[in-house]
Amino acid sequence: xxxxxxxSETRADTAIPAPVGQGYTFGSVSDKISALVLTGRTxxxxxxxxxxxxxxxxxxxxxxxxxxxxxxxxxGINIPVAWGxxxxxxxxxxxxxxAGTLISAILLLLHQQWRTSINRFAEAMTLxxxxxxxxxxxxxxxxxxxxxxxxxYPNTMKIWPQFRSPLIWDVFAVSTYMTVSLMFWYVGLIPxxxxxxxxxxxxxxxxxxxxxxxxxxxxxxxxxRYEVAYLILAGLATPLVVxxxxxxxxxxxxxxxxxxxxxxxxxYFVAGAIFSGFAMVLTIAIPLRAVYHLEDFIxxxxxxxxxxxxLATGLLVAYGYFIExxxxxxxxNRFEQYVxxxxxxxxxxxxxxxxxxCNVLAPxxxxxxxxxxxxxxxxxxxxxxLVGMWLExxxxxxxxLHRDFLPSxxxxxxxxxxxxxxxxxxxxxxxxxxxxxxxxLPIISMFEMRTLVSETQxxxxxxxxxxxx
Amino acid sequence: MAVEPKLHAVMAEFxxxxxxxxxxxxxxxxxxxxxxxxTPFPIEGLAETLGFTGTRLPLIIFLGGLFGGVGGFWMxxxxxxxxxxxxxxxRPLNSxxxxxxxxxxxxxxxxxLVAVLGMLALNRLPMPYxxxxxxxxxxxxxxxxxxxxxxTGDPLFDAESTRTFLNELHPRQVVDVPE
Numbered sequence: 001x002x003x004x005x006x007x008s009e010t011r012a013d014t015a016i017p018a019p020v021g022q023g024y025t026f027g028s029v030s031d032k033i034s035a036l037v038l039t040g041r042t043x044x045x046x047x048x049x050x051x052x053x054x055x056x057x058x059x060x061x062x063x064x065x066x067x068x069x070x071x072x073x074x075x076g077i078n079i080p081v082a083w084g085x086x087x088x089x090x091x092x093x094x095x096x097x098x099a100g101t102l103i104s105a106i107l108l109l110l111h112q113q114w115r116t117s118i119n120r121f122a123e124a125m126t127l128x129x130x131x132x133x134x135x136x137x138x139x140x141x142x143x144x145x146x147x148x149x150x151x152x153y154p155n156t157m158k159i160w161p162q163f164r165s166p167l168i169w170d171v172f173a174v175s176t177y178m179t180v181s182l183m184f185w186y187v188g189l190i191p192x193x194x195x196x197x198x199x200x201x202x203x204x205x206x207x208x209x210x211x212x213x214x215x216x217x218x219x220x221x222x223x224x225r226y227e228v229a230y231l232i233l234a235g236l237a238t239p240l241v242v243x244x245x246x247x248x249x250x251x252x253x254x255x256x257x258x259x260x261x262x263x264x265x266x267x268y269f270v271a272g273a274i275f276s277g278f279a280m281v282l283t284i285a286i287p288l289r290a291v292y293h294l295e296d297f298i299x300x301x302x303x304x305x306x307x308x309x310x311l312a313t314g315l316l317v318a319y320g321y322f323i324e325x326x327x328x329x330x331x332x333n334r335f336e337q338y339v340x341x342x343x344x345x346x347x348x349x350x351x352x353x354x355x356x357x358c359n360v361l362a363p364x365x366x367x368x369x370x371x372x373x374x375x376x377x378x379x380x381x382x383x384x385x386l387v388g389m390w391l392e393x394x395x396x397x398x399x400x401l402h403r404d405f406l407p408s409x410x411x412x413x414x415x416x417x418x419x420x421x422x423x424x425x426x427x428x429x430x431x432x433x434x435x436x437x438x439x440x441l442p443i444i445s446m447f448e449m450r451t452l453v454s455e456t457q458x459x460x461x462x463x464x465x466x467x468x469x
Numbered sequence: 470m471a472v473e474p475k476l477h478a479v480m481a482e483f484x485x486x487x488x489x490x491x492x493x494x495x496x497x498x499x500x501x502x503x504x505x506x507x508t509p510f511p512i513e514g515l516a517e518t519l520g521f522t523g524t525r526l527p528l529i530i531f532l533g534g535l536f537g538g539v540g541g542f543w544m545x546x547x548x549x550x551x552x553x554x555x556x557x558x559x560r561p562l563n564s565x566x567x568x569x570x571x572x573x574x575x576x577x578x579x580x581x582l583v584a585v586l587g588m589l590a591l592n593r594l595p596m597p598y599x600x601x602x603x604x605x606x607x608x609x610x611x612x613x614x615x616x617x618x619x620x621t622g623d624p625l626f627d628a629e630s631t632r633t634f635l636n637e638l639h640p641r642q643v644v645d646v647p648e
Contacts, residue, residue: 025613026509026510026612026613027612027613030509030611030612030613031612152544152548158553159553160548160549160552160553161548162557163545163548163549163567163568163571164549164557164560164564164567164568166570168571169570169571169574172570172571172574172575173570173574176574176575176577176578179578179581179582180577180578180581183581183582183585184581186585187585187588191509191510191611194611195509195611195612197611198608198609198610198611198612199608199611199612210597211597214589214594214595214596215594215595215596215597215598215599216594216611217507217599217601217602217607217610218507218508218509218610218611219505219506219507219592220505220506220507220508220512220515220516220519220521221505221516221519221521221592222592222594223508223510223511223512223515223516224511224515224516224521224524225524225526225588225591225592226511226588226592227511228524228526228527228588229526229530229584229585229587229588232526232527232530232580232584233581233584233585236534236577236580236581236584237581239573239577240574240577243570243573243574243577247570247574250570447509447510447511448510450509450510450613451510451511454486454510454512
């Protein structure tokens with residue numbers, strides 16, 4: 001990742017396109033981005049998209065309603081496969097969220113200016129993905145209304161959570177991640193919401209954005225503390241994002257089950273998370289920039305950078321698959337060997353080879369610059385990777401659980417219609433939130449764009465002066 | 470004069486960041502101390518030019534993180550080893566390596582909460598009302614204008630001479646900020 005960053009940095013000194021399109025001023029960037037939100041007219045495409053997502057969201061509502069009524073027996077889960085779709089979906093969604101934090105925090109610390117065009121909606125994506133992720137373990141509890149039993153609070157039963165269990169680590173990791181992502185996003189929004197407050201015409205918008213802006217007035221003293229806080233938050237979010245997926249991988253790696261009990265899991269899960277996250281950022285960015293004509297802010301160069309990160313993390317993931325198979329053979333443990341062979345040639349072999357095709361073969365197209373510059377192809381690869389990463393979690397969970405040490409306890413798992421309804425429904429929840437975000441809040445950080453414009457002007461100024469000498 | 474609202478400050482409006490930086494330096498050189506500058510994006514070094522000596526925020530955040538870490542570990546130790554000790558597979562009651570992930574998460578959580586709330590508190594935000602919002606053109610402070618403000622509380626403040634001083638800096642305009 002760092003190498004990737006360093007490479008584009010050197011290119012930035014030579015011949016890269018400016019992070020903002022030519023000819024923009026402080027005023028015009030603010031106007032163009034805020035107009036998307038403040039316009040009274042809602043595009044028809046937005047309504048269609050939102051309606052579609054909302055229908056899917058209703059599927060989720062229905063599926064959850066039935067689940068609460070009947071219990072987790074409506075899903076395909078059983079003993080031995082007690083985790084099924086719920087945990088697959090959980091790991092998939094939380095992994096998608098990781099790209100947002102990577103873009104907003106890690107690329108900020110690495111001075112990657114191109115992140116400015118995409119960090120706002122990538123952070124929103126993080127938030128919504130974590131919201132979807134959080135649903136699944138809660139629903140999987142069986143009695144989701146007792147979710148607060150997971151937290152250490154003084155209770156009438158006089159017992160405490162088991163802090164030696166990775167599942168409790170998960171509770172703390174995910175809720176910390178949600179809280180920190182929300183704060184990071186909101187702090188970034190404060191100056192932009194102040195811009196909306198000052199530019200809004202309708203009374204309702206003025207009051208709403210006014211409350212959200214907390215009375216921000218852009219004082220130099222405030223900016224100073226703001227930047228200190230923002231930078232430290234980025235520094236805190238960076239180890240946090242790595243820790244979250246590490247803890248998620250501990251859910252598996254700490255167990256003694258063949259196929260799970262492996263030290264490669266934490267780094268391989270983190271790489272996979274970023275891989276799927278960038279696929280989701282591309283899946284959102286490509287249609288968004290086409291619909292709202294944001295090519296000046298999200299250029300082909302931005303998409304190409306994301307494609308490169310996807311390729312790099314994809315290779316790390318491929319290495320993970322390879323080392324899993326290698327260690328199964330090299331470790332000489334019969335059970336590990338069996339799990340690996342069962343993955344490749346057992347009853348779920350189709351899913352395994354589909355996953356290899358999606359996650360290992362498809363991204364190899366991105367070695368070619370022409371393909372990285374082809375937005376349609378990029379979108380297709382991103383969608384394939386999203387499917388592939390979902391399959392990866394499915395294969396890890398199902399194949400390890402369904403055949404463990406004792407053949408007498410083997411079983412099979414097949415999802416029911418309610419499993420699929422909950423998965424599709426969670427996509428509906430994600431998309432609905434995303435559509436609302438696009439309509440109600442600035443999708444690109446305006447104040448950071450103004451900073452970029454300012455720096456571009458200084459660059460042009462210096463270039464002119466050098467030319468005169 | 471009696472019917473006019475009380476004056477809070479006098480404010481000059483500039484079109485570029487460089488003009489504002491020069492104006493702030495001039496105001497400081499002239500001896501003004503109760504001054505503030507408003508910009509649509511952070512400008513490096515502007516706060517220092519205004520006479521800002523630095524913020525305690527990093528220290529406060531560090532203490533927040535320390536509290537979260539120590540408190541987080543202590544909470545787990547107290548729950549697992551003191552209040553309700555349970556022997557699980559013969560593992561020690563204080564199985565500290567297992568307590569590290571939660572300790573880490575609570576360190577980050579506490580530090581991040583303190584970072585955000587501390588930043589807002591030190592900035593005296595949320596503040597729904599502030600006199601600067603009485604100036605109509607101040608709406609552009611969040612778009613593309615740069616403002617220098619000299620408060621009436623400044624020892625050197627005198628409505629007439631301060632206005633004259635600001636006018637000499639060639640701003641777009643100089644306006645009064647009523648309370």
